[in-house]
Amino acid sequence: MPSQSPHPDTRIAVDTAVDTNVEITDAEPRHMAAVHAIYSHYVLHDLCSFEEQVPGVEQMQARRDAAAARGLPYLVATMNGAVVGYAYATAYRARSAYRHTVEDSIYVAHGMHGHGIGRALLQGVIQRCTDSGFTQMVACIGNSANAGSLGLHQKLGFERVGVLRNVGFKFGQWVDTVLMQRTLR
Numbered sequence: 001m002p003s004q005s006p007h008p009d010t011r012i013a014v015d016t017a018v019d020t021n022v023e024i025t026d027a028e029p030r031h032m033a034a035v036h037a038i039y040s041h042y043v044l045h046d047l048c049s050f051e052e053q054v055p056g057v058e059q060m061q062a063r064r065d066a067a068a069a070r071g072l073p074y075l076v077a078t079m080n081g082a083v084v085g086y087a088y089a090t091a092y093r094a095r096s097a098y099r100h101t102v103e104d105s106i107y108v109a110h111g112m113h114g115h116g117i118g119r120a121l122l123q124g125v126i127q128r129c130t131d132s133g134f135t136q137m138v139a140c141i142g143n144s145a146n147a148g149s150l151g152l153h154q155k156l157g158f159e160r161v162g163v164l165r166n167v168g169f170k171f172g173q174w175v176d177t178v179l180m181q182r183t184l185r
Contacts, residue, residue, distance in 0.1 A: 022117055024124045027076045027086060032061045034083035035076065041110045047143035047175050050168040064088070072102065073128035077117045084109045087121035089129050092138050101136040102129050106149070118152050126156065130184040137182045142168065144176040158182040 027035065036057045042049045055063075067074040067088050074088040085108040092101040104125050108117045129137060139158055141149045154160070158180040166174035 021079045022084070022115060022120050023078050024075055024120050025078070027064050027074045027088075029061060029064075031076045031083050031086070032057055032064065035064075035086045036060045038083070038086060038107050038109045042107055045110075047168075047170055047173075048141070048146050048149065050142055050170060050175070050177075052170060066090075071132055073125050075121055075124050075128075077108075077121050079112075079115070079117075084112045084115070085117040085121055087118075087125050089125050089134075089137070092136075100134055101138060102134050103138045103140060104129075106152070113148065118148070119156070122152060122156055126182070126184065133185075135183065135185050137184055139178075139180040139182075141178040141180060142175060144178050146178070150178060150180070153180045153182075156182070 036055075039049070039060065040054045043051045043054045064074045067090060070091065072089045072091075075086060076083050077085040077087075085106070087104065087106040089102040089104050092098050092103045104122060106118050106121050106125075108121075126137060137158075139149070139153050141153070144150075144163060150160075159182070160178060161181045162179040164177040164179065167177050168175040
């Protein structure tokens with residue numbers, strides 16, 4: 001007998017504050033070229049990601065596969081069939097005592113902010129992680145000036161719990177990481 005997915009209907013209900021054309025679903029291999037394109041922009045032009053070299057599509061696929069293998073969500077947002085954002089959860093830390101805590105990541109396509117895409121994606125990741133029994137979610141937000149991500153997380157119940165000052169160096173400058181946390185259950 002084949003095992004059943006814990007989420008047989010991969011679509012996630014989108015709240016009314018989101019553009020009605022946004023659909024949130026599980027990422028599939030066919031989405032990964034678009035996911036790669038979205039992430040590439042942030043690696044090359046933004047301080048929210050501390051990666052300095054763009055990973056290949058294959059590496060992005062491996063990251064998606066690793067999340068799926070651990071039962072963690074890796075979601076895409078589409079509008080009119082085009083991928084306009086993605087989000088996922090990873091283990092917060094590798095040691096076993098952290099097994100009830102996850103970390104979220106969200107990326108919205110350049111020029112697509114303001115449609116509620118990030119909100120819908122984060123709500124989907126929160127719901128999936130809550131349903132899977134995780135108890136805490138942590139956001140490690142690159143760049144303390146990242147007002148969009150900080151505001152989104154705060155609106156969805158995250159509390160700012162600390163700042164790691166000057167822990168990243170990108171584009172010739174030192175960059176902070178803001179830590180935010182939300183109880184899931």
